[in-house]
Structure formats: structure tokens, C-alpha cells
Amino acid sequence: MAAKSNSPRPAGFFIRDEISKQRLLVDTRAMQSVFPPSKEDLEKIPDSTPTLIAANRTPICTYGTMTRTISILGCRYHWPFVIAEVKFPLLGTDFLGHHVLLVNVGRQRLLDTGTCHSRQLSTRPGMPAICPTAPSGYTSLQQEFPDVFKPELRQSPGASAKHGIFHHITTTGPLTPAKFQRLSAPQKLQDAKLAFAEMERMGACKKALSP
Structure with missing residues (x-):
């Protein structure tokens, strides 16, 4: 019988964006996908009501959303990321669920269930979880009508x-002719x-x- 290991299991999984070469934290404990703010974002006034909270119940400042293009598993994905004061770009369950991506924790791989393409994930222990919060008056509505609040x-x-x-x-009126503009x-x-x-x-x- 093999001895039971007391070493901590990795809590954070990373995958590299093929466009920016940044490491993205793949976190199934986080409900929201986020990107760290730029210097220009930090010069703005944060949102008055924090929409993110860490696992230790600490509010996280946010600076709106931005649609970014990332490339993983050989595919490009466009997604509205929340700009928040976090250390790493993070792919949460909103992104994973929308694109039907599965995290195989045992084999430490990210799997596209549509194409069956997968990629090995790197690990780093001790990453904090992030989850979105909502005013208490709307929580019951979100739970009662989950389809309404889907992206x-x-x-x-x-x-x-x-x-x-x-x-x-x-x-109304005739069409205005215009030449096609090539990208x-x-x-x-x-x-x-x-x-x-x-x-x-x-x-x-x-x-x-x-x-």
C-alpha cells in the first residue's frame, strides 16, 4: 500500500495565452473571469460598488469590463473580462461553462469537450478564489430566474x-453606396x-x- 502524501495539492492551474504569451489562471472556484488593470485603468475612479469579493470576503476594486481576445487550445475566444485589482488574468466558470471547457483536476489538463482538444496545465499552490457578489435584494431573483441572468x-x-x-x-430613402474597406x-x-x-x-x- 502506498503511503499517503502530506504535501499540499496544487490549488491553481495555469494555461498560456498564445497571443499575449501571458499565463492565465484557470480557476473553477471563481465565478467571474477577470484581467488585471492597466496603468490607465488605475488612474480611473473605481466602480462605486465592488462587484467582486475574494474568498476571505475582502472586496476587490473593479474598473468596468473589456472584451479581449485570447487563444488557447488552438482556438480564439472573445470574452468580456472584468477589469479588477488581481495579480493574474483569470478564467472563471463563466468563461469555462460558456465554451464548454472542462478542467481535469486529476490529470491537470484543460479539455475542449466539443473538439476533444486538451492542453497540459501548469500548477501553483495557494491561489485565492474570487466570486462575484450582488446586492442582497437581487440574490433571490437571480436564484429564482437563473436563465434571465445568463450571458x-x-x-x-x-x-x-x-x-x-x-x-x-x-x-427610408435610397441606399448610400460605399466601397468595402478591407482590414x-x-x-x-x-x-x-x-x-x-x-x-x-x-x-x-x-x-x-x-x-
């Missing part, structure tokens, strides 16, 4: 929206296509029928 506008890709509310912009780099075109495809999948927009 998705549709319950599943291709499904019709439940709310039945649609906005239309009625235009300066092929990668920017690919990133733009991915961003619009993601918004279409979430039901935030759809392709126009007219030119």
Missing part, C-alpha cells in the same frame, strides 16, 4: 428567444468573423437581408 440571449444555439421582444430599425491584416478579418459569428450564435444580431 446568453438564447437558451441554446439555434433556439428561438423566449422573451418575444425584437427591435427593428426602419430606414489591414488577414488575422483581423478572421477575428472580426469570429466576433460576429459569436454574436449571431448568442442571438445578439443576425445577418441583414439587404445589401
